[in-house]
Amino acid sequence: GAVVSQHPSRVICKSGTSVKIECRSLDFQATTMFWYRQFPKQSLMLMATSNEGSKATYEQGVEKDKFLINHASLTLSTLTVTSAHPEDSSFYICSARERSYGYTFGSGTRLTVV
Amino acid sequence: GENVEQHPSTLSVQEGDSAVIKCTYSDSASNYFPWYKQELGKRPQLIIDIRSNVGEKKDQRIAVTLNKTAKHFSLHITETQPEDSAVYFCAASPQGGNQFYFGTGTSLTVIP
Numbered sequence: 001g002a003v004v005s006q007h008p009s010r011v012i013c014k015s016g017t018s019v020k021i022e023c024r025s026l027d028f029q030a031t032t033m034f035w036y037r038q039f040p041k042q043s044l045m046l047m048a049t050s051n052e053g054s055k056a057t058y059e060q061g062v063e064k065d066k067f068l069i070n071h072a073s074l075t076l077s078t079l080t081v082t083s084a085h086p087e088d089s090s091f092y093i094c095s096a097r098e099r100s101y102g103y104t105f106g107s108g109t110r111l112t113v114v
Numbered sequence: 115g116e117n118v119e120q121h122p123s124t125l126s127v128q129e130g131d132s133a134v135i136k137c138t139y140s141d142s143a144s145n146y147f148p149w150y151k152q153e154l155g156k157r158p159q160l161i162i163d164i165r166s167n168v169g170e171k172k173d174q175r176i177a178v179t180l181n182k183t184a185k186h187f188s189l190h191i192t193e194t195q196p197e198d199s200a201v202y203f204c205a206a207s208p209q210g211g212n213q214f215y216f217g218t219g220t221s222l223t224v225i226p
Contacts, residue, residue, distance in 0.1 A: 034213065043120075043203060043216045044158070060115065093157060095214075103148070103214070105157040 002028050002098030006106030013084055013113055021079045021109045023094035029074035030096035035067075038091040038108075050077040050094075084113040116141040118206050120217025127194050128225050135220045137204035138186040146207040147187050148214070149178060153200045161202075162189070194224045 003026040013019050023033055031052045036044040048069055049057040056069035066088075068080040077096075081088055093108040117140040127133050139147075145166035150158035164171045164178045164187065171178050175194075180187040191198055204217040 036216075041219075041221075043218045044214075046213055046215060049213055102160060102163070105150075105159075107157050 002096075002100070002102075002104045004030075004094065004096050004104045004106040006094055006109055008109060009107060010110045011112070013111070015085055015113055016083055018080055018082045019084055019111060021081075021092055021094075021111075023077045023079070023096070023106050025075045025096045025098070028096075028098040030077075030098070031074060033071060033077040033094055033096045035069065035077075035079050036093045036095065038093060040091075044093065047079075052077075081111065084111070086113045089113045116144055116206050116208050116215040118204060118215050118217040120204050120220060122220060123218065124221045124223075126223045126225060129194060129196060131194055133189075133191045133194050133198070133222055133224075135189045135202055135204070135222070136186060137188070137206075137217045138184075139206040139215075140185065141206065141208045142182075142185065143208045144206040147178070147180060148205050148207075149176075149189050150203045150205065150216075151200045152203065152219075158203060191222075194222075196224050196226050198222060199224045 005024045007022045033050040035047045038044045047062045050069045050071040052071045058064045071077040089112050094106040095103050097103050120137045148163035151161045152158040162176050162178050164180050175192045177190040202220045205214040
């Protein structure tokens, strides 16, 4: 099946630092990946669409300078939370589409900013 | 953009009973509607999906119905089991399967 790997699974960082989250499609190529954010007991909110070789498309209200997305290859997209603050603490999860299996989610990253 | 509403937010049923979760969407261009099950701390898993060219789809104990005119779709789980307990999310995709807009989730508890 289609597997999407996401790292790290958990990260704790100090306020003001940056954190990079990786999303990899292990056995398929993904020209498009998606980044979501999920607060506790709430729904998944689409943050941005990551396009291989081009700029990401951000949803309304998402700060592109704060959440930097890079999709440099067909199997890797990264989300960097810059100058993180406690309010950025959340569960971040990516997804990618494989032609036969449809959309698969990564395992998510629990970010805690202290 | 698309706005997806989901009800109820919590649902408790006795084992063996049926559970129904309902969603509405706003964008008439949406044509793909997946349902995801998310267990605590885990990634969402696709359980069933439906496209706008059909009105109903069934997979064993799970079924989904779609009413395009009314812009609503529902998840039906029959003969519920304790392992069905999880949070269920509906979603709508205005581009036939690219960006997803999720409902607010339903926490289902199946009581043994």
